Amino acid sequence: MDNFNKAQEIVKKYHQEHLLKFYDKLEEDKKNQLLEQILKTDFELLNKIYEDVNKEKSTEDKITPISYTDKSKLTEEQLEQYRKKGEEAIRANKYAIVTMAGGQGTRLGHNGPKGTFVLKVNPEKSLFEIFCDKLKEVKEKYNVVIPWYLMTSTENNDATIEFFEKNNYFDYPKEAVKFFIQDEIPMLDKNGKILLTEEGLIKQGPNGHGGIFEAMFNNGIVEDMKKRGIEWVFIGPVDNPIVQMVDEVMIGYAIDKKVLAVGKSIVKANPSEKVGVFCKRNGRPSVVEYTEISKEMSEETDENGELVFGESHINCNLFNIKAIEKIGVDKLPYHKAIKKATYMDENGKIVTSQEPDCYKFETFIFDSFGKLDNMEILRGKREEEFAPVKNKEGVDSPETAIALYKAYYNIK
């Protein structure tokens, strides 16, 4: 059976016949692309996710506080001991970094991969250049080239590589940088029909930062790390110019505590801040979203006046390679977001939703924590860890990130 017939059978089986309705009108290469998309799509999974769309999220989970260590309260002696252990691991080439750069950055609205966004500081630098500079600094300090893996998406992979090539990897050794593409998932309309792009292809997007583990396995990244003798992997975001990609204390702390993972937290700015916080869920490490906990819980304090659920998850986590293997290749649960979209409807008309009315599905990295028996939480200082570039303006925008970046590096 040829690909067209195979695709036709599939769309019929899953009541998605509209996907092939405009097939004849497509250019030859687009025809092939569409067929490939259909053959690659996991329709069973989509059906299942769609079935869950209107189900209430389980409220039966038992959410309890997780213990944490405040880095600023460690003694000089402890800090030195952890720093030394972390440094040893780096010097022994046991440390690698993964940057999650596959997001669409829709809120920022930057034309291009988010890492190419230029921070207007003096001298101006893109986020990617800022990270390269950090890695070069570490290279100088320890005489070690840390392997750097970047997760991209189908959408931004070429543009990301092109940017690095054009800038000669900002003089970081090119052979130490590896790109890998995360999986994607189609968007659905309210009736569970897969959306088509304006060109008549399946409209899909990256499957969330939780796609990191399967992408690392499926692209041979874990294997590559093991071959190189990597034991510790920092997985962090692309949209934080002061992200501590190399925190010796964090690495040494993980080694000393003999845990498989450490999550970096910063304390919540206030009880109502809209962030997810580390917790235990049914006894296992997790993150509880602000929408999931009551006002009382979010305001609860301990005997020292500290918020009981106050350790914000900032997407900066350290994993032992064994933890990554334990988490494995299985897909994490999908969460739905309702978004506006521009798409081709079943009559071939291009429609832009006026109100959010399309489903986008994403997995979250912190849903992997539950697969680990335990993890340590290390609290850092907001001003030393977190300058997010999320929105075009206002909170967590380039303007706020620049101010934080300048304060951190003490520049005018």
Ligand code: UTP
């Ligand atoms: P966000 O959750 O803030 O998403 O990403 P985003 O896609 O960058 O921005 P919006 O929501 O569309 O405005 C947090 C981190 O996770 C990465 C992002 O690149 C960022 O480093 N990410 C997110 C991925 O790598 N893949 C994804 O599918 C989603």
